Amino acid sequence: MDDVAKLAGVSISTVSHVVNETRAVAVSTRARVLAAIESTGYTGNAIARSLVTGGTKSIGVAMSLLANPHLAELIHAIEAEATRAGYTILLGDTLDSPDGERDAVRKLQARRVDGMLLTPAPGDTATLEQLARTGVPAVLVDRVSHKVKLDQVGPENIQSTSALVSHLAAAGHRRIAFISGVEWMVASEERTLGYRLGLGRAGLRWDSNLVAGGGASHEDGVLALRRLLTVPERPTAVITGNGAMTAGAVREATAHGLRIGEDLAIVGHDEVEWAELVRPSITTMAHPVDEIGRTAVRLLLDRLNDREHAPRTVLLPPRLIHRESCGCDRTAASG
Known part of the structure; x- marks a missing residue:
C-alpha cells in the first residue's frame, strides 16, 4: 500500500x-x-483486513459436486450475484454425505467466511442444527427443510407436480404413476402431496400401486418403472421426481419395447440438457436454477445485515416445458 x-x-x-x-x-x-x-x-490482504473489519467479504458454498446435475449453473448464478455485491465465494464439496458435509462446513468456517450457502446432505440434520444454534449466517439452497430455523430457497413442488398430473389427465390418461424421490427430502414429500392433489383435481382415484420410489439415481428410475410395469392394470403415464430417474425410466421403458409418448408417457421434474436431444424429446418441469442461486445470495446478504429477523423460506415456481414424451399436442400452452 x-x-x-x-x-x-x-x-x-x-x-x-x-x-x-x-x-x-x-x-x-x-x-x-x-x-x-x-x-x-x-x-x-483479505485476512489482515478481516482482523480490522470483522469480515472477509467471502461466502462459503457447501454442495456436492457430483449429486447436483445443475451445479455449474447454480454456482455461476451464486458467483455472479456475490460478485455484484463485492463478495467472493469459496467452494467446499460435501460429497452428499453427513461426514463430508460436516468437514466442508468446518473448513469453510476456518477460512472465516462471512456466511454460508448449503445444500443439505441426505440424513444430516446435526450440522444444520448446529449452524442455527450458533447463529452462523446460513441459507439452505435447493433442498429445503422444515426441521431447522434457517433461511432457505428452493423450487415450489406441490402445485408444479399437480400441474404435471393435470397435463397428463387432460391428454386422457387415467392410470398416472409417480416415481418419488428420497424419502427424507421435503421435496419428495411435497411432490407426493402434489401428485395426490393433481389426482383429486382430475377426478382420479389414488392407487398406492402406482407410486414407487425412495431414491434419486438413474438405477432407482429403472427399478421403480420395472415394478410399476408389473401392476396388473399398468400405468399409461409416469411422472418422475428428478432428471436421473427420468433417464432410468426412459431406459427401462425402451427395454420393454414401449414407445415413449405412445405406449407410455413420461414426464419429469428437472430440466436436463439431453431432454431436447433424444427422440421423443422429454417434457419436463424445469426448476429456476439461476434464480434459486441469486435468491440464495440475497437472502444471505439480508441475514448479514440483520441477524435478528425471522428465517425466511422462498419457493420459486418451476416452468413446464412441453415436448413430445407426454404424447399430447405439443402446440398446447405450457407455463
Missing part, C-alpha cells in the same frame, strides 16, 4: 478508502490509485 500511495501521490489512507470503498474519493484521485494498483500488482 505504501508503494501504491507513493506512485499515485496520495496518502496510504486514501489507498485504503479506494480499495475498501469506505469513503468517497475524487474520480481523478481514484483513477490514479487504480492505475498504481495495476502497475504494482497490489492485491491487498
Whole structure:
C-alpha cells in the first residue's frame, strides 16, 4: 500500500478508502490509485483486513459436486450475484454425505467466511442444527427443510407436480404413476402431496400401486418403472421426481419395447440438457436454477445485515416445458 500511495501521490489512507470503498474519493484521485494498483500488482490482504473489519467479504458454498446435475449453473448464478455485491465465494464439496458435509462446513468456517450457502446432505440434520444454534449466517439452497430455523430457497413442488398430473389427465390418461424421490427430502414429500392433489383435481382415484420410489439415481428410475410395469392394470403415464430417474425410466421403458409418448408417457421434474436431444424429446418441469442461486445470495446478504429477523423460506415456481414424451399436442400452452 505504501508503494501504491507513493506512485499515485496520495496518502496510504486514501489507498485504503479506494480499495475498501469506505469513503468517497475524487474520480481523478481514484483513477490514479487504480492505475498504481495495476502497475504494482497490489492485491491487498483479505485476512489482515478481516482482523480490522470483522469480515472477509467471502461466502462459503457447501454442495456436492457430483449429486447436483445443475451445479455449474447454480454456482455461476451464486458467483455472479456475490460478485455484484463485492463478495467472493469459496467452494467446499460435501460429497452428499453427513461426514463430508460436516468437514466442508468446518473448513469453510476456518477460512472465516462471512456466511454460508448449503445444500443439505441426505440424513444430516446435526450440522444444520448446529449452524442455527450458533447463529452462523446460513441459507439452505435447493433442498429445503422444515426441521431447522434457517433461511432457505428452493423450487415450489406441490402445485408444479399437480400441474404435471393435470397435463397428463387432460391428454386422457387415467392410470398416472409417480416415481418419488428420497424419502427424507421435503421435496419428495411435497411432490407426493402434489401428485395426490393433481389426482383429486382430475377426478382420479389414488392407487398406492402406482407410486414407487425412495431414491434419486438413474438405477432407482429403472427399478421403480420395472415394478410399476408389473401392476396388473399398468400405468399409461409416469411422472418422475428428478432428471436421473427420468433417464432410468426412459431406459427401462425402451427395454420393454414401449414407445415413449405412445405406449407410455413420461414426464419429469428437472430440466436436463439431453431432454431436447433424444427422440421423443422429454417434457419436463424445469426448476429456476439461476434464480434459486441469486435468491440464495440475497437472502444471505439480508441475514448479514440483520441477524435478528425471522428465517425466511422462498419457493420459486418451476416452468413446464412441453415436448413430445407426454404424447399430447405439443402446440398446447405450457407455463
